[in-house]
């Protein structure tokens with residue numbers, strides 16, 4: 001293999017640039033030509049492809065977002081769209097592709113692999129919702145953004161003796177809410193993996209009030225529903241007033257943490273090594289701090305699991 005490509009797809013995540021840098025530098029280290037594809041699979045269809053060199057990725061390791069930009073592209077979900085992408089790869093002589101993104105992006109990578117164009121995926125999403133890896137690139141930065149925001153909200157919660165419901169991202173996964181809850185000592189956490197815990201949250205709020213506790217933080221993962229709806233439900237069933245904060249897109253931005261930069265660098269370099277050693281249709285990941293790789297189909301078929309011990313601990317520490 002002499003020419004490979006790299007793209008970022010789906011939602012952007014902090015650390016994607018560090019991953020791109022690692023892919024480019026590792027390819028050059030192996031004396032392989034490396035092409036950057038702009039705007040995800042849309043750019044692949046459009047032929048928005050540029051050769052990259054050592055300098056193309058200088059001074060980006062600390063930057064959030066993705067210099068290759070990202071996009072969602074419905075056309076690529078069709079055979080026709082995928083064939084157009086393959087035509088472009090043929091035109092540029094690109095023999096293998098590294099896809100940095102989430103599970104949707106990996107479906108695209110799987111299709112290309114099935115059509116004879118080997119792809120390797122790097123999990124890049126703040127949601128930490130990919131099976132086969134303990135962490136995805138971007139999760140740690142988003143987590144730190146969330147706890148910084150909650151620390152600030154806590155100041156107001158305690159000064160004004162209020163209960164806040166804070167809605168965090170994570171799609172169908174509760175990791176961001178769970179980790180933020182533990183890191184921030186939240187009184188309650190509502191996650192999609194344990195949806196029916198509202199009554200327990202209300203009971204805990206009441207117990208707290210009986211002890212003279214005047215403020216509380218409830219962290220709600222977006223996969224459970226809207227924080228505004230939950231505020232209504234708590235008002236209706238327990239006559240308790242809550243304030244709502246939806247953290248929104250601040251969670252996706254910002255300079256990546258050291259942990260995300262290191263993870264992205266390790267996974268980026270590993271992805272290049274996998275392609276060059278003839279692997280195809282694999283997702284790079286990290287488990288127990290060791291680099292691993294799994295078949296895309298297995299990763300897509302398996303559901304990412306939250307750590308139930310951590311969930312139990314969060315409850316025990318916020319009685």
Ligand code: ATP
Pocket residue numbers: 009010011012041042071072073074075076077078101102103104105106107108109111124125126127
């Ligand atoms: P995030 O988790 O941040 O949302 P993602 O990679 O899951 O990231 P999606 O919007 O689901 O984001 O997918 C990104 C892109 O991957 C889509 O816009 C599309 O181009 C491609 N894609 C998704 N599903 C498929 C599929 N079944 N076949 C081919 N390509 C797909």
